[in-house]
Amino acid sequence: MTHGAGAPPTVTRRDEERSRPAGPRTAHDAWPLAVLAGVFTLAQLALVRPTLGLGWDEIVYTSQVTTHHPAAFFSAPRSRGVSLLVAPVASWSDSTVLLRIYLALLSGLGLYLALRVWRGLFPTRVLVTAGAFFASLWVTLFYGPQAMPNYWVAVGALIAVGAFVRHRQDPSSTGMLWAVAAGAALMAWMRPTDAVWVSIPLLVLGLVWRRPRLPAAVVGGLLAGGVPWVIEAYASFGGLSERLAEASRIQGGLGLHMAVDDQLRSLGGRALCRPCTGEMPHPVITLWWFVLPLLAVLGLVVAVRAGRALRTAVPLACAATAALPYLFTIAYAAPRFLQPAYALLALPVADALWHLVTAPRGRWRPALRGVVAVGLAGHLAVQLTVLVHTVDRSASGRQDWARTAEGLHRLGVSPPCLVTGHESIPIGYYTGCSSGATAGNNENMTAEDVRRTAERLPVAEITRIGSRPNAYARTWPLHRVEDYEIRVAPAPDTPRE
Numbered sequence: 001m002t003h004g005a006g007a008p009p010t011v012t013r014r015d016e017e018r019s020r021p022a023g024p025r026t027a028h029d030a031w032p033l034a035v036l037a038g039v040f041t042l043a044q045l046a047l048v049r050p051t052l053g054l055g056w057d058e059i060v061y062t063s064q065v066t067t068h069h070p071a072a073f074f075s076a077p078r079s080r081g082v083s084l085l086v087a088p089v090a091s092w093s094d095s096t097v098l099l100r101i102y103l104a105l106l107s108g109l110g111l112y113l114a115l116r117v118w119r120g121l122f123p124t125r126v127l128v129t130a131g132a133f134f135a136s137l138w139v140t141l142f143y144g145p146q147a148m149p150n151y152w153v154a155v156g157a158l159i160a161v162g163a164f165v166r167h168r169q170d171p172s173s174t175g176m177l178w179a180v181a182a183g184a185a186l187m188a189w190m191r192p193t194d195a196v197w198v199s200i201p202l203l204v205l206g207l208v209w210r211r212p213r214l215p216a217a218v219v220g221g222l223l224a225g226g227v228p229w230v231i232e233a234y235a236s237f238g239g240l241s242e243r244l245a246e247a248s249r250i251q252g253g254l255g256l257h258m259a260v261d262d263q264l265r266s267l268g269g270r271a272l273c274r275p276c277t278g279e280m281p282h283p284v285i286t287l288w289w290f291v292l293p294l295l296a297v298l299g300l301v302v303a304v305r306a307g308r309a310l311r312t313a314v315p316l317a318c319a320a321t322a323a324l325p326y327l328f329t330i331a332y333a334a335p336r337f338l339q340p341a342y343a344l345l346a347l348p349v350a351d352a353l354w355h356l357v358t359a360p361r362g363r364w365r366p367a368l369r370g371v372v373a374v375g376l377a378g379h380l381a382v383q384l385t386v387l388v389h390t391v392d393r394s395a396s397g398r399q400d401w402a403r404t405a406e407g408l409h410r411l412g413v414s415p416p417c418l419v420t421g422h423e424s425i426p427i428g429y430y431t432g433c434s435s436g437a438t439a440g441n442n443e444n445m446t447a448e449d450v451r452r453t454a455e456r457l458p459v460a461e462i463t464r465i466g467s468r469p470n471a472y473a474r475t476w477p478l479h480r481v482e483d484y485e486i487r488v489a490p491a492p493d494t495p496r497e
Contacts, residue, residue, distance in 0.1 A: 029124040033115045036128055040135040041108030044145045047384070048391055050100035053398035055271070058147040059429040062086055068094035070416075070434040072425045073444040076237055076246035079149065079229050081189035086147045100145045107144035107151060111135060114158035114343075117179060121165060121311045122347060123354075130350035134343050136380055138269070138387035139335045149190035150336040154343035156190070157198045159183030160221065161318050161344060164202050164214060165311050177217045184221025187340075192226040193247075197325055198340055201317035250441045252331040259326060262333035264289065269390035274332035285386060288379050292345060299348025302355045312348045319344035398426075400482055404462075405430035407481030411488050413458040420450055421462040421469065422484065433460075438470060447472045454489035461487045 054062060061082040063072045089095075089102045115131045122130070134140055134154075143151050160183025167176035180202075187195035199218050206215035233243035248254040252274075261280075266273040267289060268281030280286065296316060303312035323341035326333070353376075357369045401423070408419070408431045419428035420436045428435030436445045436453075450472050453459055461473035463485045469476075476487035 029119055030112075030116055032124055032128045033112050033119075033131065036115075036131045036135065037108040037112035040111055040131075040141075040144070041104050043135070044104040044107065044141055045101065047141055047387055048100070048104075048145055049395075050097040050104075050145070052096070052100065052391065052395055053402060054096060054426075054429070055146065055394065055398065056423075056426050059426055061147045062090045062099070063429060066090045066094060067092075069429055069432060072429065072435055073437070073442045075250055075441060076243045077250055079189065079191055080232070081152065081186075081191075081225070082147050082149050084189070085152065090147075099147070103147065104145040107155075110152065110155040114155045114162070117159050117162035117166070117183075118347065121162065121169075122351060126347070126350045126354055129353060130346035133350060134346040136383055137342060138383045138390060139339060140342070141383075141387055142390055143336050143339070148336060150194075150339040152190045153187050153194045153198070154339040156183045156186030156195070157318060157322065157340045158343050160187065160199070160218070161202065161315050164205075164218070165314050167214060167217075168205075168209070168211070168310065171211070177213055180214065180217040181221035181224065184218050185225035186221075188222045188225025188229075190225075192222075192229045193325070194322065194340065195222055195225065198318050198322045200321045201314065205314065254325075254329050257329060257331045259328065259330050259333050262331075263327065263335070263338065266333045266335045267386070269386045269393065270335070271390070271394065272332070272334050274334075276333050284378075285382055288382070291375075292342075292349060295349040295352040296345050298355070299350075299352035302351060302359075303348070312351065315344040315347050401426045401430045404482045404484060404486075405432075407479075408433075408460055408486065411460070411479055411481075411486065412491075413460045413488060417458040417460070418450070418453050419460050419462060421460075421473075422464055422467070424462060427462060433458075455492050458491075459489040461489075463487075 060072045060074060060078065063069050064074060064080070064083040065087040085106075086099060086103070089099050093099070111131060111134075115127050118127055135144075140151065160180050163176040163179030163183060167173050167180065170176075184195060184199060187198060199222060202218050203215050206212070206218065230240055233240045237243035237246060259276075262273050262276035264280055264286050265276050265278060267286050270276075296319075300309070300312050300316060303309045319341040322344065323338055326337040353372055357365070357372050360368055404427050408414075408417075408427070413419070413431060413433065415432035417431065417433035418436055419431055419433045420438070424435040424437060425442060435442075436450060437443050438445060438447050438450065447470065450459060450470075461469050461476065463469050465480075465483060465485050467485070469485075469487055473487045473489070476489050479486045479488065
């Protein structure tokens with residue numbers, strides 16, 4: 001089968017040889033992928049900057065394995081994969097710079113390995129273009145060096161789906177079965193529910209084709225990555241159904257929700273759009289989101305005409321199921337949720353772009369090449385602009401937490417200590433304190449627990465200016481730090497009102 005962009009459907013012996021999975025004779029094809037991964041790594045370090053402080057979710061994941069800070073509350077939807085991912089650095093160092101560099105290097109390696117699986121299914125130029133498209137998205141650059149799970153679900157999806165298709169075309173490639181299992185395990189290790197959604201088309205196709213080893217590899221990988229999450233469900237949440245119910249509650253109640261507009265609002269650089277209100281970003285920012293599915297469909301049409309539909313249809317199907325829950329079952333949005341879908345869509349999109357610049361003959365070819373070049377340049381400019389804006393805004397918020405922590409230290413709140421109230425998890429982390437909540441999604445103690453802790457440790461309650469504190473803190477001395485009101489419990493030997 002041929003797989004060059006715009007190739008005619010006629011099949012020749014040379015075409016068949018070219019479509020086989022890559023072997024030693026094509027080892028040099030990996031160099032462009034390695035260069036791409038290197039550029040991706042350097043771009044993260046240059047644009048996101050290793051000095052960017054840890055964000056809220058990063059703090060939760062990292063604090064589970066570090067010895068320098070108390071562990072933050074770990075809620076039902078989360079999985080331990082990210083904590084294990086950062087453990088080689090976070091377990092012995094509290095350096096954010098070192099952690100960022102480690103994650104940037106690791107994410108570059110992950111992109112290289114994921115794209116390498118697809119060699120022999122698409123030409124190298126298509127793989128490089130697909131990788132460049134995915135890597136240049138602001139959401140990919142922003143989260144690549146962060147301790148967050150979604151990028152790694154995307155990497156696992158690329159590995160599992162690519163290996164699945166390669167084994168389907170060459171059943172003797174048993175190594176691809178192990179790659180399928182490894183990709184599925186990586187996904188489930190990071191986010192078990194996302195892994196299941198991505199894997200649905202793979203399981204269905206494996207059963208339809210009566211190739212039991214394929215669905216067995218998928219299921220084996222899902223179990224390898226997801227069993228720890230299930231065990232924790234019984235150990236800490238009362239059972240699997242109870243954990244799923246609690247996860248649904250924390251996420252606002254999973255059900256039929258139209259979140260397409262929420263995702264559009266988040267494209268302007270909102271890390272978390274909850275509640276997702278306000279105006280839509282400028283159409284220039286959201287245009288690529290509408291062009292993406294059109295190019296993916298064009299890529300499928302090109303593949304069908306060239307007699308190679310499978311290698312395009314499977315990632316498209318997995319991208320659709322990966323995006324489905326975040327577009328139609330959740331009542332808020334975060335752009336990182338769709339990273340697995342973007343990674344899988346990048347392949348048919350890149351194939352379509354190469355078709356547009358190579359297939360037409362005559363006067364249309366220069367015109368289409370010009371349109372594609374201008375479109376890609378504009379797209380890159382938009383992504384970089386949103387990235388810079390997002391990094392600056394995130395850095396500012398995290399610096400606010402750090403300054404608030406300094407203010408708490410001046411008030412005598414220093415480790416060991418407890419911080420409760422508004423944004424207690426990040427502020428507590430930056431202060432070096434434990435964090436507590438007596439209500440809400442991060443509830444982990446009672447008011448009586450707070451009172452007892454205040455009898456032996458420094459305790460501070462944080463509220464927005466003008467907000468009402470919890471009952472246990474209403475008589476505590478009030479201080480203003482940054483944009484917060486902070487009430488510090490009297491020392492144990494200080495008379496209380």
